Structure formats: C-alpha cells, structure tokens
Amino acid sequence: MTDELMTIREMCDTFDVTPRTLRFYESKELLFPIREGQKRLFTRRDRARLKLILRGKRFGVSLEELRQLLDLYDMGDQQQAQLQASYEVGLKRLAEMENQRDALTEAIDELQEQLKWGADMLDSMKNQKDAAE
Numbered sequence: 001m002t003d004e005l006m007t008i009r010e011m012c013d014t015f016d017v018t019p020r021t022l023r024f025y026e027s028k029e030l031l032f033p034i035r036e037g038q039k040r041l042f043t044r045r046d047r048a049r050l051k052l053i054l055r056g057k058r059f060g061v062s063l064e065e066l067r068q069l070l071d072l073y074d075m076g077d078q079q080q081a082q083l084q085a086s087y088e089v090g091l092k093r094l095a096e097m098e099n100q101r102d103a104l105t106e107a108i109d110e111l112q113e114q115l116k117w118g119a120d121m122l123d124s125m126k127n128q129k130d131a132a133e
Contacts, residue, residue, distance in 0.1 A: 005041040005042065005043060006042045006047065007041065008033075008039075008040045008042070011046075011047070014047075015050055015051075015054065017054075022040070022050075028063055028067065029067060030053055030067055031046050031049055031050060031053075032045075032046065049070055060097065061093060069082060069085055069089065072085055
C-alpha cells in the first residue's frame with residue numbers, strides 16, 4: 001500500500017483495533033473508506049479521524065459527540081468551530097471525570113473505614129475468645 005491508502009489489516013495493526021471496530025465506525029458514519037468490492041481502503045483523513053475517535057473514546061466522549069465534532073472539520077473556518085466545540089466537550093468531560101474521581105475517592109475512604117472497623121471487631125472477638133479459654 002502507498003502512504004495514501006491503508007488496508008483494513010494495516011489499520012488494525014497500526015491502531016490496535018479489530019476489523020469489526022473499523023466496520024462499526026464505518027456504519028456509524030465516522031469513517032469513510034474507499035470501497036473496491038469487498039475491500040476497504042482507508043485514506044489519511046480516515047486515519048486522522050480514527051486517531052481522534054480513539055482519543056475521544058479514551059476520555060469517555062460519546063460516539064454521537066465524536067461524529068458531530070468530526071463533521072465540523074469541513075466547515076471551512078480552518079477548524080476553528082471544531083476546535084471550539086472539542087474544547088467545550090473536553091471541559092465537560094474533565095468536570096465529569098473529576099466528579100467521578102471525587103465520588104470514587106469518597107467511596108474508597110468509606111470502605112477503608114468499614115474494613116478497619118471490621119478488623120477491629122474481629123480482633124476484639126478473637127481477644128475475648130482467647131481470654132475465655
């Protein structure tokens with residue numbers, strides 16, 4: 001293959017995804033490979049879009065949000081609208097992730113307290129049993 005086009009196998013190897021994943025993104029209109037019969041050929045644009053999709057997924061951005069962000073690329077404003085929208089989605093996800101982290105930290109602290117209480121109770125019961133013997 002040339003630098004311009006990649007097969008589905010090359011895409012899978014390059015981005016560590018499955019053919020099924022690529023077909024799924026194609027069905028969701030996130031990727032638009034060139035079709036030659038059953039063969040799919042991915043362009044540089046597809047590769048750039050896949051990089052953004054995978055990054056967005058890592059941050060928990062929905063596929064619909066990703067599709068909308070990717071569609072902004074063609075607005076002809078030197079990607080200003082896409083960058084602004086991506087920035088706003090990023091701020092929203094950051095706030096959500098921080099809230100999740102805080103809730104998880106609180107749950108961890110509470111579980112640690114409960115486990116300490118449980119350990120203390122078990123030690124106390126063991127000491128009482130040992131004293132009774």
